[in-house]
Amino acid sequence: MEDNDLYAALLHEMKNNLVLLAMTLDNIPHCGEELHDAPLDAARLLAQRTSERLLQSLLIYKNSQGGVILNAVDAYSTEDFVQELAQHTRSLKGTLTVTAEVDDEVPAIWFFDRNMLEMAMINAVHNSISYARQQIHIRASIRDGMLAISVRDDSDGYPAHILEAVAEDRTLQTSGTGLGLRFARLIARAHQNEGKVGELRLYNENGAVFEIRVP
Amino acid sequence: MIEYKTKTALVIDDYPNMRSAFRTALAAFGLTKVDMAATAAEALGRVKNTRYDIIISDYNLGESRDGQQLLEEMRHLGLIGLETVYLMVTAESLYEKVVAAAELAPDDYLIKPFNADIMRSRLDGILAKKEAFAQTYRNFDRGEMEAALAGCDELMKTQPKYLVDAMRFKGEVLVAMGRFEEASELYNEIVRLRAVPWARLGLARTLHLRNKSGEAERMLEDLVIQYPELIPGHDLLADVQIAQDKYQQAQVSLQRGVSTSGKSILRQRRLGEVAYHNGDLNTAESAFDATVQKGKYSIFLAPNDFANLSRVYIEQGETSDAMRVIQDNRKLLQESDEGKLVSSVMMGLAHSRNGNAAEAERHMKDALKMKQLGAAGKPELLLDMAEGCLKAGLADEAAALVGEVARNAHDSERLLAKAKSIYNDAGKAEVAQDVIKQATEHVVRLSKEGALLAQRGDLISATRQLFQAAKEAPRNPRVLMNAAWVAMRLVEQDPSQSHELAQVRLLLDDAAYLAPDHPRLGGLQTKLRSVEAALGIKSASPRKRTGQLNGR
Numbered sequence: 001m002e003d004n005d006l007y008a009a010l011l012h013e014m015k016n017n018l019v020l021l022a023m024t025l026d027n028i029p030h031c032g033e034e035l036h037d038a039p040l041d042a043a044r045l046l047a048q049r050t051s052e053r054l055l056q057s058l059l060i061y062k063n064s065q066g067g068v069i070l071n072a073v074d075a076y077s078t079e080d081f082v083q084e085l086a087q088h089t090r091s092l093k094g095t096l097t098v099t100a101e102v103d104d105e106v107p108a109i110w111f112f113d114r115n116m117l118e119m120a121m122i123n124a125v126h127n128s129i130s131y132a133r134q135q136i137h138i139r140a141s142i143r144d145g146m147l148a149i150s151v152r153d154d155s156d157g158y159p160a161h162i163l164e165a166v167a168e169d170r171t172l173q174t175s176g177t178g179l180g181l182r183f184a185r186l187i188a189r190a191h192q193n194e195g196k197v198g199e200l201r202l203y204n205e206n207g208a209v210f211e212i213r214v215p
Numbered sequence: 216m217i218e219y220k221t222k223t224a225l226v227i228d229d230y231p232n233m234r235s236a237f238r239t240a241l242a243a244f245g246l247t248k249v250d251m252a253a254t255a256a257e258a259l260g261r262v263k264n265t266r267y268d269i270i271i272s273d274y275n276l277g278e279s280r281d282g283q284q285l286l287e288e289m290r291h292l293g294l295i296g297l298e299t300v301y302l303m304v305t306a307e308s309l310y311e312k313v314v315a316a317a318e319l320a321p322d323d324y325l326i327k328p329f330n331a332d333i334m335r336s337r338l339d340g341i342l343a344k345k346e347a348f349a350q351t352y353r354n355f356d357r358g359e360m361e362a363a364l365a366g367c368d369e370l371m372k373t374q375p376k377y378l379v380d381a382m383r384f385k386g387e388v389l390v391a392m393g394r395f396e397e398a399s400e401l402y403n404e405i406v407r408l409r410a411v412p413w414a415r416l417g418l419a420r421t422l423h424l425r426n427k428s429g430e431a432e433r434m435l436e437d438l439v440i441q442y443p444e445l446i447p448g449h450d451l452l453a454d455v456q457i458a459q460d461k462y463q464q465a466q467v468s469l470q471r472g473v474s475t476s477g478k479s480i481l482r483q484r485r486l487g488e489v490a491y492h493n494g495d496l497n498t499a500e501s502a503f504d505a506t507v508q509k510g511k512y513s514i515f516l517a518p519n520d521f522a523n524l525s526r527v528y529i530e531q532g533e534t535s536d537a538m539r540v541i542q543d544n545r546k547l548l549q550e551s552d553e554g555k556l557v558s559s560v561m562m563g564l565a566h567s568r569n570g571n572a573a574e575a576e577r578h579m580k581d582a583l584k585m586k587q588l589g590a591a592g593k594p595e596l597l598l599d600m601a602e603g604c605l606k607a608g609l610a611d612e613a614a615a616l617v618g619e620v621a622r623n624a625h626d627s628e629r630l631l632a633k634a635k636s637i638y639n640d641a642g643k644a645e646v647a648q649d650v651i652k653q654a655t656e657h658v659v660r661l662s663k664e665g666a667l668l669a670q671r672g673d674l675i676s677a678t679r680q681l682f683q684a685a686k687e688a689p690r691n692p693r694v695l696m697n698a699a700w701v702a703m704r705l706v707e708q709d710p711s712q713s714h715e716l717a718q719v720r721l722l723l724d725d726a727a728y729l730a731p732d733h734p735r736l737g738g739l740q741t742k743l744r745s746v747e748a749a750l751g752i753k754s755a756s757p758r759k760r761t762g763q764l765n766g767r
Contacts, residue, residue, distance in 0.1 A: 075379035
């Protein structure tokens with residue numbers, strides 16, 4: 001029991017410190033000089049990725065202990081969601097062109113757990129930031145009656161073994177990209193409505209596309 | 216673009232570095248006035264003196280209260296309104312639980328770790344929504360319910376992005392107006408869009424208010440199976456079970472709620488009351504004990520909580536524990552008249568059970584003096600006092616107390632039964648009948664006559680009878696509301712009687728104080744406003760429904 005309390009306290013402190021680190025880095029302004037801005041961007045991204053990894057591993061651990069129930073599914077603006085994600089992406093790497101698009105057929109609101117879905121999508125954003133040449137495109141559309149949020153970059157695309165693993169629903173490796181994908185799949189599937197279950201889709205189409213569909 | 220320059224913010228976090236990080240981030244958004252608080256108590260102090268646009272609070276605030284309890288206390292005290300942004304920061308490990316436990320939801324949650332960017336876009340979103348709802352919120356706060364309702368309809372039509380938010384708020388407006396059927400329909404409509412837990416809760420609540428408790432119970436049972444962490448679901452389930460006299464099941468529901476989230480003293484108190492009703496003194500003891508322990512940091516702690524705990528100890532034969540509860544909290548209890556009354560009554564009763572007649576009598580006489588000076592007490596406490604008086608040979612005083620309780624509760628079988636048992640135990644069963652009959656006879660007669668006169672259309676005489684009934688049973692919310700209702704019908708029919716509205720206002724204020732959640736109340740308050748509006752009388756703002764006890 002004492003050990004558990006100790007771990008919990010350490011984790012609590014670590015999360016707080018990560019918030020501090022991220023916010024401190026966010027408060028250092030860009031100054032338009034490559035020598036300053038590039039390492040700043042790198043540091044911001046690293047702080048974000050570390051936070052992201054920590055959160056994902058904790059949530060995956062929690063899931064293994066009894067499943068993720070989404071208590072906070074509610075109506076959220078699809079436009080706001082896509083814009084928030086795009087803005088976040090821009091702030092992480094100013095040199096990339098980040099575009100956002102909401103298809104006309106997408107309703108103004110959709111029901112999902114915004115915090116969880118955002119975490120899953122940020123995961124894709126971080127990945128794309130590392131591989132994109134110049135562009136990241138974030139888009140909301142309707143696929144099979146579900147809301148599809150996608151992140152598309154202009155990289156060489158996902159390697160075949162990752163595409164296969166996701167398509168064939170195999171267990172994904174527990175480190176790096178694999179961990180993030182596992183988490184994204186977990187969150188996608190926790191979204192359920194009228195017998196339909198959310199999905200994670202990866203494919204290559206003029207670059208890598210990461211897509212989560214929520215019913 | 217949201218203008219942050221003129222906004223004010225309060226940051227609540229027990230971690231100093233975090234507070235300053237928030238301050239820096241908010242300054243970067245353009246805010247110039249950012250205050251800090253390290254504890255819930257400090258935050259309450261600040262909010263009492265300053266009006267903030269934005270409050271950012273960590274959920275975990277150390278030992279005393281959490282961010283959710285703080286939000287509830289601020290709203291309850293009327294310190295923050297609908298226009299204030301409340302952003303809750305929580306760890307991922309607590310997120311789902313925190314979200315499910317919130318009856319009164321903050322505007323948004325941020326999961327730790329996060330960065331300033333996300334915080335900014337969340338604040339942008341909340342502030343834009345508050346702006347869109349500003350006029351509707353203002354109308355609601357002023358009690359202009361028809362206007363608030365029209366505002367919701369307008370938003371639903373013109374702002375697709377806020378469709379569900381507007382529907383949700385409209386549901387609250389309809390409930391506040393007592394228009395439960397329309398509210399049910401609205402919640403049904405939302406459930407058809409998506410069966411989100413809050414909409415299902417809203418639907419069940421309106422069914423309960425429409426006396427369809429069986430239907431509500433089945434709905435809630437399904438809901439809490441699917442969302443076991445949904446605390447308001449367990450609470451409401453207990454309500455509908457009590458309404459059907461299923462006290463055993465209600466205790467189980469409350470115990471489930473308490474085992475998921477035991478910090479709320481209101482829930483612990485409720486569990487104690489229901490367990491006490493069920494004769495489960497062990498559960499009542501632990502729940503009332505938890506109420507008092509956790510209540511140390513809560514504005515919801517009331518003197519009567521000490522009476523509840525002390526009473527359970529007395530019934531268990533643990534008179535020394537009963538006395539200890541009072542003695543250990545003497546300082547707090549001496550701060551209010553009701554507290555002083557609680558002290559004297561419970562000490563006196565404990566001494567009396569111990570056979571220490573002289574001490575018992577001394578305490579009871581103190582209590583009688585307090586009572587004479589105007590100290591108010593819950594009916595249960597007055598009956599305890601009556602018991603003590605009876606044992607001390609103060610028969611007239613006992614009869615007066617029982618009479619007072621009975622007069623105000625002629626429709627409560629539970630209290631009348633308790634009153635009888637006091638006399639039974641003293642071997643004076645026949646006296647009980649007399650005392651109760653004498654006390655209730657007149658009120659019952661006035662109420663019946665009033666109802667009959669109203670039925671026959673003689674509203675002037677009906678109003679006179681019912682006002683008199685209200686005067687004799689000033690603590691019976693049903694009597695007060697009946698009187699108010701008939702008087703309003705009179706004024707509607709005959710505007711020259713509009714002077715009666717002053718009395719109606721007082722009756723409804725008192726009813727709101729005594730039974731803030733009574734299903735008829737909202738409808739009557741709304742009716743008063745429309746009667747006033749029809750006569751061109753400007754309505755006073757409704758009194759905050761605090762439900763606080765006298766002297767606190």
